[in-house]
Amino acid sequence: MERTEFFSEAAGRTINVPRHAKARFGIGDVVRHRMFDFRGVIFDIDPVFANSEEWYESIPEHIRPDREQPYYHLLAENDESSYVAYVSQQNLLNDSDGGPVGHPNVAELFEQFADGRYKMRRSLTH
Numbered sequence: 001m002e003r004t005e006f007f008s009e010a011a012g013r014t015i016n017v018p019r020h021a022k023a024r025f026g027i028g029d030v031v032r033h034r035m036f037d038f039r040g041v042i043f044d045i046d047p048v049f050a051n052s053e054e055w056y057e058s059i060p061e062h063i064r065p066d067r068e069q070p071y072y073h074l075l076a077e078n079d080e081s082s083y084v085a086y087v088s089q090q091n092l093l094n095d096s097d098g099g100p101v102g103h104p105n106v107a108e109l110f111e112q113f114a115d116g117r118y119k120m121r122r123s124l125t126h
Contacts, residue, residue, distance in 0.1 A: 008050035010086075021047035023070040023089070028110065028118040030095040031074065033087060035063070040074030040085060041101045041118050043109050051086055065090050075103035 002019040023045050025031055032039040049056065049067035056064070065088035072092060076085035082103040100106070100113040110118035 006050075008046070010051045010055075012052065015046075015048065015050045017047045021070055023047075023072075025070075025072060025089070025092060025094075026117075027120055030098070030101060030116060030118070031072070031087075031092045032095045032097075033085075034091045034093055038076050038078040038085065039095050039097070039101065040076030040103065041106060041110065042072045042074055043120075044073035046071045046073075049088070055086070075101060075105050075109070077101055077103050 003016055004019050005014050005016050007013070008015045025042055025045075027042050027045065029042050030039065031042060047070055049065075049069075049071050051071070056067070059065070070089045072087050072089065074085040074087060076083055082105075095116075098116045100118075106118070109121060109124060111121050112119050
C-alpha cells in the first residue's frame with residue numbers, strides 16, 4: 001500500500017498515512033457517537049489517528065479504537081455543553097435526529113443546513 005506523511009500539530013510529530021484512505025463520513029455530516037451521548041458536525045478528517053499519545057493512552061484499553069482508521073474532528077454537543085471532539089470512525093453513526101447542531105461555532109465554519117448536512121463556508125474551501 002502506497003503511503004505518505006503529514007505533520008500533525010496536535011500530535012507534535014509526522015504521521016505516516018495511506019495515500020488513499022476511505023472515510024465513511026464527510027465534512028458537514030451530522031453524526032452521533034456510538035457509545036456516548038453526544039452528536040456533532042464534522043469539520044475536519046484525519047486519515048489515521050493524528051493526536052497526542054497522551055490523548056490516545058487516556059482511553060481505557062478495553063474501548064481504545066484502532067489507530068489505522070479515519071478520525072473525525074467534531075463540533076460536538078450533549079445536553080450540558082458544546083465542545084470539540086476527536087472520534088474514530090468505528091465510534092460514529094449517522095445521526096438519526098437529522099436536525100441541526102446547536103454548537104455556537106457552527107456559523108463560523110458552515111453556511112447552511114439542508115438535507116441533514118451542513119455546507120462549509122465557501123471562504124474556507126480550497
